[in-house]
Amino acid sequence: MVKVSVCIATYNGEKYIAEQLQSILNEIDHNDEVIISDDNSTDGTIDIVNNFKDKRIKIYYNQGEKGYTSNFENALTKVLGDLIFLTDQDDIWLPGKYKTVVANLSTSDLVVTNSKVTDENLNIINESFFSIYNSGSGIVKNTICNTYYGSCMAFNRKVLHYSLPFPRNKEIGFDIWIGFVAEIIGKVKFIKEPYLLYRRSDSTVTQLGSLMSRSKRPMFFKIYKRIIILINICIFILKFKLKIKK
Template identity: 45%
Template sequence: MIFISVCMATYNGELYIERQLKSILQQLDINDEIIISDDGSTDKTLQIIDGFADRRIKVFVNKKRRGPVGNFENALLNSCGQYIYLADQDDIWLPDKISTINSLLKNHDLVLADCEVVDQNGNLLQASFFEHRGSSPGFWNNLYRNSYMGCCMAFRREILDYVLPFPSKIHMHDWWIGLLVEAKGRVIFYEEPLIKYVRHGGNASPTGEVGYGFYRKFSNRLFLLVYLIKHLLLH
């Protein structure tokens, strides 16, 4: 039987964390786990998590680099599953997410699924992120116009051997993971939404770098490409 680790990074997510955990737990088997790395929440996030009293939920304090990159790395390092799912604290998983992706991971190293984009009240903003973004697989496609959002990703444990540790200057962990698996593994873009991706104004990163200026976008890609080339030459 496949053992699943859902890796979630939390920080002051009291408004959304209960709803998200409920949407995930109902899809997990008794031996699966949710690994939560918390980045020093000062609200009721940890109390809400403790209130579930579910032994599948395991909480670790992030003592690595602050922010989403270090927080997710801490979660990944504490995971044990054969299949690893990344999860944000504020989204909602649709009921068939795990069953659908598990079947795809039998023949692929990484699955990126589409999502519906909604506001904090559940109102639909975009029926398909893929359609809005013009998403398609390919290393250069996604270096130029990234579609790898961690909340929509799952992958085989084996890829951790070459994606970790995360370099210190990369912009986001999910972009790094996606491009490395594009270069070294087998990816599939699944063109049906499997989560409701919630945009509420306080998200850890803007969707697709919306809001970043030219210099920031250029430097993000430059650092990423330099680290990727170094990494691929060494591995």
């Protein structure tokens, strides 16, 4: 039987973590696991998680560099599942997400599901996250405008194996890296049906303003970031091809 691991990176998430966790536990199977990597929260996040008293939940603490990427990497090093879901601490899984993604991962190596964008009270702002950036696969496309968002992604252990460790460069988001690795080594699928309430609030890492509008970073830094991404992808492709030949 296929085992699934759901990874959540938490930090001071007491406001929404209970609602998110419940939506996940309602979906997953009894033999699956929820891996929580906490970045040393100073609020009641861990107490709330412990109150669930669910054996599927496993809590670890991020001992590495503080931050979103390191926290998720810590979670991913702990997974036992054949299939891995990434999810944020403040979103809500919609019914059917689990079964749909698991079914699609039987023929794809990585799946990205659509989501409904909401405000912090779950009032819908946009019915389709995909419609904002015309989400889809493609290395050039996503280097220009990334549509690989971790909270909507799930993949198999092959993708996990080749993705870790993440590049030690803050210009490369861990989710776009996983997406590109999956494109290079296997098959990626974007599912247009929304299976997530993608909550935007003051505490989220990706703010609504940056989500809906163009980045205000100077053009030099935008170009530099894309060059760094492409260089790292090219190096990965060369290493992967050499490994396949051996």
